[in-house]
Amino acid sequence: MKTFLVLKNQSMVIFIITMLFSSTLIAKPYAYITNQLDNSISIIDTLTNKVIKTITVTGKPVGVAVNNKRQQVYISTPNGEGFSVLDINTQRKIRAVKVGGASLGIAVDAKGERVFVADWYENTVSVFETKSFKLIKTIQVGTSPSGMMVSHDNHWLYVANRVDNTISKIDLSTLKISNTTKVGQHPFGLSVNKSGKRIYTANVESDDVTIVDTTNFKRLITVKVGARPYATALALNDTLLFVTNQDDSTVSVIDTKTEKVISVIEVGEKPEGISTHPDDQYVYVANWFDNNVSVIDAKTLKVVDTIETGEGCRAFGLFISE
Numbered sequence: 001m002k003t004f005l006v007l008k009n010q011s012m013v014i015f016i017i018t019m020l021f022s023s024t025l026i027a028k029p030y031a032y033i034t035n036q037l038d039n040s041i042s043i044i045d046t047l048t049n050k051v052i053k054t055i056t057v058t059g060k061p062v063g064v065a066v067n068n069k070r071q072q073v074y075i076s077t078p079n080g081e082g083f084s085v086l087d088i089n090t091q092r093k094i095r096a097v098k099v100g101g102a103s104l105g106i107a108v109d110a111k112g113e114r115v116f117v118a119d120w121y122e123n124t125v126s127v128f129e130t131k132s133f134k135l136i137k138t139i140q141v142g143t144s145p146s147g148m149m150v151s152h153d154n155h156w157l158y159v160a161n162r163v164d165n166t167i168s169k170i171d172l173s174t175l176k177i178s179n180t181t182k183v184g185q186h187p188f189g190l191s192v193n194k195s196g197k198r199i200y201t202a203n204v205e206s207d208d209v210t211i212v213d214t215t216n217f218k219r220l221i222t223v224k225v226g227a228r229p230y231a232t233a234l235a236l237n238d239t240l241l242f243v244t245n246q247d248d249s250t251v252s253v254i255d256t257k258t259e260k261v262i263s264v265i266e267v268g269e270k271p272e273g274i275s276t277h278p279d280d281q282y283v284y285v286a287n288w289f290d291n292n293v294s295v296i297d298a299k300t301l302k303v304v305d306t307i308e309t310g311e312g313c314r315a316f317g318l319f320i321s322e
Contacts, residue, residue, distance in 0.1 A: 029278050030088070031320045032073050033286055033293060034061040035310025041075060042309040043091055046277055046284075046320065049295060049305045053091050057084045063105050064273070064319035069112025070130055073321070076117060078102040083117055085133070088321060097133045099126050105146045106317055109172065110154035118145035118159060125159060127175060137175045141168050147189040147231065147316070151196045156214075158199055160187040167201055169217055179217040183210035189231025189274075189316065193238040198256070200241050202229035209243055211259060221259050225252035231316060233274040235283050235298040242283050242296065244271040251285060251294075253301060263301045267294040273315030278322045286315035 031044040034057075041055045059080020066073050066088075073086040082099040083106060086092065103126075105118035114136065117126045123143050127136040142161025149158050150172070157170040161180075167187060169179040184203025187210070191200045199212040202225075209223045209232065226245025229252070233242045241254040244267075251271060253263040268287025271294070276283050282304075283296040291313055295305040 029321050031275070031284050031293070031315075032064050032066065032075070032086070033309045033313045033315045033319065034064055034075060034273075035291070035313050036060050036062055036288075037312030038310035040310045041086070042313065044284075044293065044307055044309075046282070049307050051307065051309060054310065055086065055091065055093055057086075057093060059084070062314050062316050063103070063118075064315055064317040065106040065108045065115060066318060066321045067108045067112045067115070067130060068322045072130070074106050074108065074115050076103040076106040076316075078104055078120065083115075095133070097128065104316070105148045105159075107148040107150055107157065109150050109157075110152065114172075116148055116150075116157055118148055120144050120146070123161075125157070125170070139170060139175060139177070141170075141177065142166050142180065147187070147201075149190050149192045149199075151192055151214075152194050153196055156192075156196075158190060158192060160190050160201055162186045162188055162204070165203075167199065167212065169214075181212060181217045181219065183212065183219065184208050184222060188229075189244075191232040191234050191241065193234060193256070195238075200232050200234075200254075202232050202243055204228050204230060204246075209241070209254065223254055223259055223261065225254070225261060226250050226264065230272045231274045233276045233283055235276045235280055237280060240298055242274055242276075242285075242298070244274050244285060246270050246272060246288075249287075251283075251296065265296060265301060265303065267296070267303060268292050268306070273313075273317065273319060275315070275317070275319045277320055284315075284320065286313045286319075288312055288314055 059077025063076030101119040101122035142164035185205035187201040227247035268290030270289035273286040
């Protein structure tokens with residue numbers, strides 16, 4: 001009887017330890033890097049900055065949106081006419097969702113209840129609920145919608161319309177466009193700060209960043225950066241904005257208080273996607289031509305690590321889990 005109790009207690013201890021260990025693994029922040037030319041996703045454990053798994057996702061994957069509430073990741077597949085769904089816990093692809101056209105930008109709302117997909121060819125944003133992935137609505141926006149961002153209060157979706165040189169503001173309660181404003185030439189990636197008062201757009205053709213006031217939806221200032229800026233990310237409590245410059249192989253750093261460039265950091269060739277770690281200090285940059293990811297320390301403004309991934313890594317969107 002005593003032996004049975006000892007074995008039972010030991011088994012319970014082992015079970016508890018296993019569960020705690022598994023929870024720790026699941027809780028780690030992971031970076032999901034789309035390798036467009038490889039038709040794959042590299043999953044980086046950001047605690048070790050090592051690729052722990054590579055998943056096949058066909059359709060030339062580009063965009064990434066992490067749904068922390070549902071423990072899922074959404075990958076846009078322009079050649080697959082939709083997006084794929086990955087399970088964070090199992091690190092596996094669990095389904096594909098058809099949209100039509102060529103999906104590119106992708107974003108998820110703050111509650112994890114809806115996913116938004118920008119269709120580059122159809123000039124629309126499709127809205128799906130995230131339980132069964134039923135289509136809720138298709139919204140007509142500007143020409144060639146690309147980057148998207150949901151405000152932290154979950155009231156607004158902002159969409160960069162590349163060919164129209166505009167950004168649209170969509171009311172998430174009505175799923176209708178509330179306002180549209182001109183920015184620089186060919187806006188692609190964008191960021192909105194935590195207070196919801198400022199939007200920053202990377203304008204590919206005019207080599208600058210437009211800062212927009214969300215209250216009146218008017219341009220405040222334009223900041224010159226490097227050649228062909230692609231995407232943006234905020235760090236250190238929104239005090240710094242990081243901008244990938246594709247043709248310069250650099251990242252420009254803008255002080256959001258002074259609205260001036262304070263540093264230019266060399267990274268890999270053709271940097272595109274950029275996202276900030278949940279610690280708000282480390283910024284990850286996908287280098288398309290070098291097939292790797294640069295890790296920047298926002299405090300020192302230096303590259304502290306380089307991680308090899310797959311071929312043609314782009315990772316457009318918020319690609320790091322919490």
